[in-house]
Amino acid sequence: MNTLITACFAILFLVILRVIFVIRHPPTPRFSPGQTCHLTVFLGSGGHTSEMLQMLRGLDVERYEPRTYVVSEGDQFSAVKAAELESSFPFSPKFEVFTIPRARKVLQPLKTVPMTAIVSLYACMWLVTFKPLLKRQSFGDLLLLNGPGTCVPLFIAIFINRALVGRFLVQWPALASKKADYAGWLI
Amino acid sequence: MSRHKNIVFVTVGSTRFDALVDKVISEEVILSLKSKGFEKMVIQTGHSNVPSGLGLKENEDMSQGNIFGLLIEVWPFRPSLKEMYEDAELVIGHAGSGTIIEVLRLGKRMIAVPNETLLHNHQAELAEALDAVGYLVSSSVRDLAVAIGQATSKKFERFPEYDASKFNGILDEEMGFNVAA
Numbered sequence: 591m592n593t594l595i596t597a598c599f600a601i602l603f604l605v606i607l608r609v610i611f612v613i614r615h616p617p618t619p620r621f622s623p624g625q626t627c628h629l630t631v632f633l634g635s636g637g638h639t640s641e642m643l644q645m646l647r648g649l650d651v652e653r654y655e656p657r658t659y660v661v662s663e664g665d666q667f668s669a670v671k672a673a674e675l676e677s678s679f680p681f682s683p684k685f686e687v688f689t690i691p692r693a694r695k696v697l698q699p700l701k702t703v704p705m706t707a708i709v710s711l712y713a714c715m716w717l718v719t720f721k722p723l724l725k726r727q728s729f730g731d732l733l734l735l736n737g738p739g740t741c742v743p744l745f746i747a748i749f750i751n752r753a754l755v756g757r758f759l760v761q762w763p764a765l766a767s768k769k770a771d772y773a774g775w776l777i
Numbered sequence: 778m779s780r781h782k783n784i785v786f787v788t789v790g791s792t793r794f795d796a797l798v799d800k801v802i803s804e805e806v807i808l809s810l811k812s813k814g815f816e817k818m819v820i821q822t823g824h825s826n827v828p829s830g831l832g833l834k835e836n837e838d839m840s841q842g843n844i845f846g847l848l849i850e851v852w853p854f855r856p857s858l859k860e861m862y863e864d865a866e867l868v869i870g871h872a873g874s875g876t877i878i879e880v881l882r883l884g885k886r887m888i889a890v891p892n893e894t895l896l897h898n899h900q901a902e903l904a905e906a907l908d909a910v911g912y913l914v915s916s917s918v919r920d921l922a923v924a925i926g927q928a929t930s931k932k933f934e935r936f937p938e939y940d941a942s943k944f945n946g947i948l949d950e951e952m953g954f955n956v957a958a
Contacts, residue, residue, distance in 0.1 A: 620953040627952055640875055648941025654948065732952055759947065762906065775937050776944050777878065 621731075629654040630730030632744055633661050633668035642736050643675045644777045657685040658730055660717065660744060663692050688717055690744065714747035783815045786865035788858060793824040794871050794892050796918045801869065802831065807845040809922040813929045815866070817848040821855045859883075867928060872900035872915070877907065881936035887913040888928045890921065912936050 621627055631646070633639040651657075659672040669687050676683035693710040694703050722729040735745065758770040766772035787801050800806055801820060810818065831849075833842035839852040855861055859879065862868055868880045872889040880887045889908075891901035904915035911934040916924030 623954060625954075627954075629948075637873070637875055644939070645944040647939075648943070648945050650945050650949075653954070732948065764906075771947075773943065773947060775939075776947075777939070 626652070627654050627731045628656055628658070628728050630658040630660065630733045631672075632733070632735045633659055633665070633672060634736065635662065635665055635668065638736055639665075639668040639671055641777045642734065643671055646675060647678075649679075651679045651681055654732070655684045659685060659687045661687060661689055663689050664695075690714055690717065711746060714744045718744070718747040783817070784865045785810055785815050785818045785867045785869060786821070786861045787818060787869045788821040788861070788876060789823040789825055789871045789892075790821075790873050790876055791823050791854075792871055792873070792892065793826075794890075795826045796894075797869075797871065797890050797892070797921075798822050798825045798827060800918050800921050802828070802844055802849065804845050805922045806925065807847045809925045811845075811847055813925060815847065817850070819850045819852065819855075819861060819865070821852050821858065821861070823853065827851060867925070869921070869925075872904040874903055877903070877913065878936075881907075881912055882938065884935065886928050886931075886933065888921070888924050889913050889915050890918055891915070893917070910934060 629649075631642060633642060657676075659669070661668040661672070669689075672685070672687060673683075676685050690713045691706065691710045693707040695706070698706065718729050759776065760766060760770045760772050761774075761776060763772050787797070789797060798820065801818065807818075831842065831844060833840040833849065833851060838854075839850055841848070841850045843849065858876075862880050862883050862885055865885060867886045867888070869888045869890065870876045870880065872891040877887065877889055889900075889904040891904050893901065901915070904913070907913050908915035911931075913933070914924050914928040914931065
């Protein structure tokens with residue numbers, strides 16, 4: 591038990607250090623034409639996945655590589671669809687699929703949710719923060735999210751890590767605001 | 778398969794939407810379809826319950842017959858929906874965004890019927906917004922017969938084509954790539 595508590599504090603301490611670092615060095619992406627950009631894409635499920643992959647059909651795959659797809663545990667559809675999109679690209683696919691455990695499985699009793707939610711959040715933090723630190727490779731220069739609720743643990747992990755969302759895109763003129771850009775139909 | 782000029786295609790995708798399936802085979806809706814010159818209705822029922830006692834002839838993967846004088850084909854799942862969309866003059870569908878966009882891009886007339894039993898009824902929000910722009914007709918199950926009249930006479934707006942470069946352009950802009958045209 592003591593070891594667990596110590597480990598938790600150690601993680602918390604690392605997270606705080608990381609937050610301070612990020613606040614002091616906010617990311618200002620400035621890529622030049624010859625550079626590549628590591629793209630990470632969260633695939634929510636059914637319709638969310640279809641729409642996200644549709645938007646990526648016109649991706650400049652030489653520029654946005656490598657690519658990481660994050661899918662929820664048990665969501666075979668998204669993993670298969672991502673592979674399909676990749677095989678349609680004209681260059682040899684450079685991608686990996688990372689699976690995160692669900693915060694709550696269908697029909698799971700509510701009282702056990704905190705535990706599975708922590709496991710889910712931990713997996714996201716591993717993906718977003720610890721793995722990149724250990725392996726000295728970026729989690730992604732750019733992350734794309736389009737819902738649904740299962741992207742929340744990933745979002746929290748990034749909130750801890752980075753200066754939040756760079757840009758919100760909406761598909762309805764009525765939803766446009768100072769914080770959300772309307773750019774017409776994207777799918 | 779015999780060719781009919783005026784086909785209406787009804788689809789609920791993979792969802793369950795008993796109310797819509799019941800409605801399209803009601804006398805009111807069928808008479809409305811016939812008055813607009815439709816000769817055949819193909820219904821893709823997904824997981825919905827199909828009422829028994831319709832007197833349809835069961836085939837291997839679909840059943841067919843005549844209801845109130847209209848030729849009817851009932852398929853739980855059709856292998857290719859796209860083919861059906863192409864053959865149809867009018868598509869009546871649940872208001873799933875995937876279905877809507879596919880049908881509208883084929884330039885077909887569409888009636889979107891939101892499944893009101895779904896959480897927050899987000900399908901209705903989408904259907905009504907698209908109706909307001911003039912891409913389709915949004916209808917409740919109850920008002921379907923009237924909606925058929927509207928959808929067959931209305932002048933629809935053409936739905937924008939998919940532009941693959943658009944999203945990539947936004948990514949380039951966001952990441953500070955100095956885009957050389």
